[in-house]
Amino acid sequence: MTTVDAGSATAPAVEARQVEKRYGPVPALRGVSFSLAAGEFLTLFGPNGAGKTTLLRILCGAVRPTRGSVHVEGEPVADGEGGWRRRIGLLSHQTFLYPGLSAAENLEFYAKLYDLPDRRALVERALEGVGLAERRGDLVRTFSRGMQQRLAVARTLLHDPAVVFLDEPYTGLDPHAAAMLNRTLARLRDERRTVVLVTHNLSQGLEMADRVAVQVRGRWISDEPRGSVDAAAFERVYTDRVAAAV
């Protein structure tokens, strides 16, 4: 098992300070602040339109906040190249896969982009890890939604990122692939990666987390250790909290 070096001893793995985002008149984020220590696994829940995807996109530098700042391992997340880009992995609604390339070619492309060594073996392991070794030569455009999602998981983790952002990663996965993803998430947690998981699946989200936050209308309305969450009562508590906040 590779355990991640915590990076700078003082800097949090992820830090958001008063992050706001407006899309025209729409306030998607209204001042989100939090800090994640290296190795923490945070699950973020929230209803449709709460601004969770917007937050993840800001955390990984894909979208610029209207106000506030984000740091990854002490480095400001801003436009342009920075060491932080190689330290993060994002699985989003977009797969970032090239439909006209095969599964293996897609991963080889990303391996080259990240200048990773032993590319062929690495790609093969990654394909095996998501159960797609048999389909390595097939074009991604011929893949089902779930197969594309599996490959997207492999792409996200190919460069061994220390900080992983996952936006509804269970989307489109069959139970077998969901179980495979659970094992991958468990491995990330055991390796002390820092993870932010956004999901609508309360039980799966709670299973991995050591911290649980709820976002409603662009604000965090709770942020607590997993240990203080009663899993059996969480669905009701969550529904009540969301209803009170909307």
Ligand code: ATP
């Ligand atoms: P879901 O659970 O449905 O995926 P979410 O919590 O991820 O929702 P976001 O996708 O971040 O929510 O959207 C938050 C708000 O920002 C919504 O009102 C949405 O319409 C708006 N929004 C998001 N992206 C854009 C955009 N590119 N342009 C305009 N408005 C946007």
